[in-house]
Amino acid sequence: xxxxxxxxxxxxAGGASGSExxxxxxxxxxxxxxCPDAEIINGNVIGHFGAHKExxxxxxxxxxxxxxxxVVTYITDxxxxxxxxxxxxxxxxxxxxxxxxxxKRDIKGVxxxxxxxxxxxxxxxxxxxxxxxxTGMTKAELEEVIGAGDSITFDVKCRDLIGRRxxxxxxxxxxxxxxxxxxxxxxxxxxxxxxxxxxxxxxxxVGERGAKIGAFEVDPDxxxxxxxxxxxxxxxxxxxxxxxGKGPMIGVSPSLSREISDKLFTAAKNADIPCQxxxxxxxxxxxxxxxxxxxxxxxxxxxxIPLRNMHTPVEVIDLEDVELTAKLLAEFIREG
Amino acid sequence: MKELLKELCLADxxxxxESAVRELIISRIKDVCEYSVDNLGSIICFKKGKKAPAKxxxxxxxxxxxxxxxxxxxxxxxxxxxxxxxxxxSVVIGRQVKVGKEHxxxxxxxxxxxxxxxxxxxxxxxxxxxxxDIGAADRAEAEKYVSxxxxxxxxxxxxxxxxxxxxxKALDDRAGCAIMIELMHxxxxxxxxxxxxxxxxIGLRGATASAYSxxxxxxxxxxxxxxxxxxxxxxxxxVCEVGRGPxxxxxxxxxxxxxxxxxxxxxxxxxxxxxxxxxxxxxGGNDAGAVHISGRGVRTMxxxxxxxxxxxPSCVIDTADLENSYKLVKTLIGRIHEI
Numbered sequence: 001x002x003x004x005x006x007x008x009x010x011x012x013a014g015g016a017s018g019s020e021x022x023x024x025x026x027x028x029x030x031x032x033x034x035c036p037d038a039e040i041i042n043g044n045v046i047g048h049f050g051a052h053k054e055x056x057x058x059x060x061x062x063x064x065x066x067x068x069x070x071v072v073t074y075i076t077d078x079x080x081x082x083x084x085x086x087x088x089x090x091x092x093x094x095x096x097x098x099x100x101x102x103x104k105r106d107i108k109g110v111x112x113x114x115x116x117x118x119x120x121x122x123x124x125x126x127x128x129x130x131x132x133x134x135t136g137m138t139k140a141e142l143e144e145v146i147g148a149g150d151s152i153t154f155d156v157k158c159r160d161l162i163g164r165r166x167x168x169x170x171x172x173x174x175x176x177x178x179x180x181x182x183x184x185x186x187x188x189x190x191x192x193x194x195x196x197x198x199x200x201x202x203x204x205x206v207g208e209r210g211a212k213i214g215a216f217e218v219d220p221d222x223x224x225x226x227x228x229x230x231x232x233x234x235x236x237x238x239x240x241x242x243x244x245g246k247g248p249m250i251g252v253s254p255s256l257s258r259e260i261s262d263k264l265f266t267a268a269k270n271a272d273i274p275c276q277x278x279x280x281x282x283x284x285x286x287x288x289x290x291x292x293x294x295x296x297x298x299x300x301x302x303x304x305i306p307l308r309n310m311h312t313p314v315e316v317i318d319l320e321d322v323e324l325t326a327k328l329l330a331e332f333i334r335e336g
Numbered sequence: 337m338k339e340l341l342k343e344l345c346l347a348d349x350x351x352x353x354e355s356a357v358r359e360l361i362i363s364r365i366k367d368v369c370e371y372s373v374d375n376l377g378s379i380i381c382f383k384k385g386k387k388a389p390a391k392x393x394x395x396x397x398x399x400x401x402x403x404x405x406x407x408x409x410x411x412x413x414x415x416x417x418x419x420x421x422x423x424x425x426s427v428v429i430g431r432q433v434k435v436g437k438e439h440x441x442x443x444x445x446x447x448x449x450x451x452x453x454x455x456x457x458x459x460x461x462x463x464x465x466x467x468x469d470i471g472a473a474d475r476a477e478a479e480k481y482v483s484x485x486x487x488x489x490x491x492x493x494x495x496x497x498x499x500x501x502x503x504x505k506a507l508d509d510r511a512g513c514a515i516m517i518e519l520m521h522x523x524x525x526x527x528x529x530x531x532x533x534x535x536x537x538i539g540l541r542g543a544t545a546s547a548y549s550x551x552x553x554x555x556x557x558x559x560x561x562x563x564x565x566x567x568x569x570x571x572x573x574x575v576c577e578v579g580r581g582p583x584x585x586x587x588x589x590x591x592x593x594x595x596x597x598x599x600x601x602x603x604x605x606x607x608x609x610x611x612x613x614x615x616x617x618x619x620g621g622n623d624a625g626a627v628h629i630s631g632r633g634v635r636t637m638x639x640x641x642x643x644x645x646x647x648x649p650s651c652v653i654d655t656a657d658l659e660n661s662y663k664l665v666k667t668l669i670g671r672i673h674e675i
Binding site: 076078080082088089090091092093094095096097098108109110112113114115116118123124125130132134135136137138141155156157159160161162163165166167230233234235236237240245308309310311312313314316318 | 410412414424426427429430431432440441442443444445446447448449450451452457458459460461465467469470471472473477478481491492493495496497498499500501503562564566567568569573575644645646648649650652654
């Protein structure tokens with residue numbers, strides 16, 4: 001599997017929370033290579049990996065398949081599309097941002113940018129209620145193809161940066177999906193220390209809702225939430241960030257299983273995989289928060305790929321980290 | 337004209353660094369006119385018409401676009417930059433850019449929204465807090481790809497919106513350049529000078545020199561101008577509207593336009609039944625500001641395409657306005673000498 005091609009294909013597929021079909025179908029087709037039983041259950045892509053062995057704990061590898069975006073709320077008489085946000089949006093960077101409305105077909109548009117003479121100097125930031133999309137179409141034309149509830153994502157293609165770094169939208173968390181797929185490839189038919197399942201879960205960005213029902217469906221003993229976390233960049237607090245290119249960030253937190261955190265560090269050490277420590281002081285704001293309290297509880301941990309500019313159309317990752325994350329997951333799961 | 341416009345918009349030519357655009361334009365006009373490139377880099381073209389007029393007409397558009405210049409490479413490998421031309425930092429943050437002679441990709445980074453204070457989230461960004469990330473690990477790596485003084489450009493798709501609109505960077509003023517190139521391939525009524533100016537965006541610099549060289553009696557400046565007919569804008573605040581025809585101004589911040597030429601434009605539009613509009617706010621400016629006070633003075637008019645989100649990576653125009661501006665200017669070449 002070509003990691004870069006996989007990440008880019010996934011990142012360029014649309015799938016705002018609640019409208020993940022396009023990205024989920026693509027992820028499903030990729031997952032079936034390794035988990036022939038994979039299917040979409042209530043939105044989540046779920047598959048079991050390897051032969052089931054009686055007596056082994058069940059481990060879930062989770063990555064969320066949704067992304068932040070917008071939803072169509074209204075079409076004005078002049079043909080502007082009014083929106084609500086899906087997930088955490090940085091409103092400072094919305095003016096003149098290109099977007100795609102996912103209606104009966106995809107419609108391209110631009111978020112209206114208010115010129116200075118209409119903003120009294122322009123130091124305030126656009127409210128979501130005041131945002132509107134310009135599609136070049138009339139209200140009547142739009143009503144044929146889009147309607148309230150249709151999802152909207154940033155219109156952005158991935159680009160190569162220096163070295164193995166790339167930029168794009170929705171790398172959060174499609175790079176996590178790709179790293180799980182690559183981990184399965186590395187495992188091949190090696191004997192495993194666990195019964196393993198994969199969940200590419202919906203609606204993480206609006207409160208880890210897909211993981212809640214996915215966890216119930218699969219009922220794991222152990223869950224690894226493979227997501228992204230903050231990579232240090234200008235403007236970030238260095239003490240709260242990992243670094244690009246220095247490997248997966250293993251979570252340590254009161255809400256995570258110390259046993260699993262420790263085992264992950266041991267696995268990294270044994271296989272000589274560089275890794276970083278991400279300390280959180282309570283909940284993790286990842287799907288791990290849902291797995292840990294599913295049914296009668298599970299041992300959960302986070303394995304995060306460092307990412308810059310989170311929730312923007314210019315997220316940046318280092319593919320080296322995606323590869324190292326896959327290696328760590330494979331090392332953790334294989335029979336040691 | 338759409339294909340030509342696409343090619344022109346996708347070429348990168350920030351003010352003072354227009355060579356790629358200049359070469360492209362020359363390749364399109366070299367067989368249909370006499371031309372020279374002046375000391376600043378503007379292209380001055382002379383196109384023979386059916387008749388030699390008593391007075392000289394110059395039509396001009398600018399070939400430069402707004403963008404960025406790299407001012408510093410930080411120890412962490414990120415790039416500080418200055419704006420070349422007037423750019424709202426809100427349309428810069430969170431964008432893809434291309435940097436330097438090799439056109440490597442970069443992004444204008446933005447602190448994750450999760451980590452911004454409530455106050456920070458509500459405050460529009462300032463240019464000096466922005467930086468370009470090309471993925472370099474440190475300064476030494478960045479220096480392999482970028483030198484101080486290199487320009488950076490918006491990386492933006494040329495996209496059709498709806499049935500008749502176009503979204504792209506640099507429509508300001510490649511749209512004007514496209515109209516001129518098309519006109520130069522036509523048989524024109526009178527001999528006409530066509531000038532593709534440099535450095536408009538940093539203060540009408542190219543036009544100042546080229547207008548002196550050409551020393552015209554009449555000038556038509558082809559431009560784009562802010563259309564603010566967006567959601568929530570009403571009345572005069574719309575300034576002008578996309579799809580409502582070429583914009584002919586009576587006054588902006590640099591120029592009070594020739595009244596007879598102004599009226600002639602509206603007469604032509606009426607006779608030929610295409611829409612034509614004026615700006616409903618006194619705002620902006622263009623090369624006319626330099627041209628009309630060149631030498632002993634030049635009778636000057638501006639024909640602009642209404643353009644939404646000017647100076648952003650996503651400018652929007654209507655192709656009907658492009659066609660109608662073309663018609664208007666073509667007719668003006670025949671009739672301006674009546675005045």
